Amino acid sequence: MTTGKDHRMTDTASAPGTLDADVVVAGAGSAGVAAAIAAAESGARTVLVEAGGQVGGTLAWQLLEHSAGFHDVHGNQVVGGVGQRIVDRLRQYGGTPGHIPDDVGYTATRTPVNHAELAMAEATLLADAGVRVLLSCPVVAAGTDERRVGWIDVETPDGRRRVTARVYVDTTGDAVLAALAGAAVHDDVAHRQPASLLLKLGGVDFAALLAYAADHPDDLRPGNAVGTADDECVNLWGFGTLLDAGHRQGLLELRRTELHLAGWPRRGEAVLNVTRVPWPGTGLxxxxxxxxxxxxxxxxVRWFRQLVPGGRDAYLAAVADRVGVRESRRVVGLATLTRDDVVSGRRRADSVGTGAFPIDIHDASSPGLEHADTIASSYDIPFGCLVPRDLDNVLVAGRCVSSTHEGNGSVRITATCFATGEAAGVAAAMTARDAVAVGSLDVARLQDQLRRRGVLGARDGVAVQVRRTRQGQP
Ligand SMILES: Cc1cc2nc3c(=O)[nH]c(=O)nc-3n(C[C@H](O)[C@H](O)[C@H](O)COP(=O)(O)OP(=O)(O)OC[C@H]3O[C@@H](n4cnc5c(N)ncnc54)[C@H](O)[C@@H]3O)c2cc1C
Structure with a gap:
């Protein structure tokens, strides 16, 4: 093991051209970025391998424009660590106002982010930590001997390249590495959440849009506070009447009864979350x-221009660079997070992270959001959810942690992905150093590290100091 700053990788003598590291993290989304930073900062020579050409994953390139899950419903911060450091770094550059009250009333806070600046901020933290990043290099094969992964192959523009490590962290969202290595996965294709493609509009007249929202509270979700055109960020959830009119007039083939709009009034930009299709079984x-x-x-876009007040001059400014997958394969771990764990706020002696987001389930066959449960308190995520039952040197984090369909509806939220990613990264570095099976890791020592890093214990801290974005308000 070397320090995180020393990221020289070696060609192994037995296989020239092979890249060797202590820890390889596959997938550079929220979980993977946090895992790689944490592993490198814990002293492991760390390689982060990403299929796409950028870091940031779904949070950045699905254009979500806000991260959720940093606070419980009472406003207590439950996610700190790398996730909070990313928000702080981004705030230094003006790419986020920080945590703000959730004007939709779904949970306590939202954390708006400019998606492109978010990816750049994450890149600066990866560079600081000394992580070696391979882009446009999907993991396409894994070699397993009994319960240990010996190598993975990545596809590069120059052909396949072998990468070896003592420990692997799967943060691909779809458990790609673990599945290639033969680990069992949870996957009920018939009940998967639908996929979407988020879109960003420019040229929106927010004065007119917000005047409509203020005059038509029945067309918004109950509890949705309506901001002003001077606000930095606003969220609106509803528009059932206008969607219905669009469907009846033949402007919208898809029948929806609600949409979510995340707006930046002073920029005239709005991200719409409304499209959906059932998500099939395979990437093919x-x-x-x-x-x-x-x-x-x-x-x-056509409907927005024709029927939505303030939409006349709107145009499609950007569209997500990938189909947005809410749910797919999850590894079968030593423990599995369930609906009951989430709604009962279950505490665990082997906790390595805290979740607090409602169980958020969309149903491909209904026009609304099938929102299951708002939860009264936070819940613990046990270490066993990060440990594949069938493998000794692989951890998982993010959307593909071991969870049921409903447990995943909460744990998949991005702030929680930062937390599980950081826990997996620290655990991977410790496992690589101690040369033990991941399932035998001393969890108390891991928790010690996570407390020091602010991943654990955040919920015992001060209630969140949210910043209001409306001008003139504190
Ligand atoms: C439409 C939609 C709306 C959402 N809305 C919100 C929201 O408002 N707020 C919120 O907090 N969360 C939201 N979520 C949930 C959240 O975005 C995801 O669950 C979360 O981003 C998952 O993070 P992750 O790190 O596990 O995976 P991802 O961010 O998806 O990252 C996985 C990475 O792995 C890479 N990868 C995949 N296969 C390979 C391979 N073979 N080799 C190498 N790399 C690979 C991918 O390219 C990707 O970069 C939404 C999700 C969707 C789809």
């Missing part, structure tokens, strides 16, 4: 989903 079908979603995107 992703192209078909994309073709259907693209038509929905165009129809949504």
């Amino acid at each position: 079908d992703g192209g078909a989903a994309y073709l259907r979603l693209s038509k929905q995107v165009l129809e949504t």
